[in-house]
Amino acid sequence: MTSDAGPAVARFDFTRGALRGSHFTLYGNCIIHRGGTQMETVPLAGIAALRVAYERDARKLGWGVALLIIALLLFAISAPLNAFAEAAAAEMAAAGAQGVARALQAVFRFFAAVANILPLAALLCALGGIVLSWLGWTGRTTLVLDFAGSERLYSVSGRNSALLDFSEAVCERMMALKR
Secondary structure: OOOOOOOOOEEEEOOOOOOOOOEEEEOOOEEEEEOOOOEEEEEHHHOOEEEEEEEOOHHHHHHHHHHHHHHHHHHHHHHHHHHHHHHHHHHHHHHOOOHHHHHHHHHHHHHHHHHHHHHHHHHHHHHHHHHHHHHHHHOEEEEEEEOOOOEEEEEEEOOOHHHHHHHHHHHHHHHHOOO
């Protein structure tokens, strides 16, 4: 029994992400996913459904906004906290350098040091928030192949029109199949 797949109808190359370096090739009756160390052949007749969608990641967007708000709060409280801690430490130093006053002076100096670090922490939170927000807004385009008892997900970052076009070509071939 010989089954010639014929010429390739369409091809999609994964250029980024976990699947970088691999590619899909669509033939008349199958899809081949080939990478550097693996190859998988999926007969079109075995695919129950095909879905492709571009979605933004609301969770990453939410965490990014939350980190930006935390950064603003940290930056806003750093100056008043530093001023309060420095004034209290100076007051304890004026009260005397013995016993409880000396211990309180050390505690207030510690709070002043923490308050001096808060702008750096705010900057790091802001940068993390910007990165997470950007990743969430960029989103992912995901191709899902549903089989009788399982599914396979192939995902690329951003809105990828080439993956959408490849999926349309696969759908056209699936509809043309005689089952």
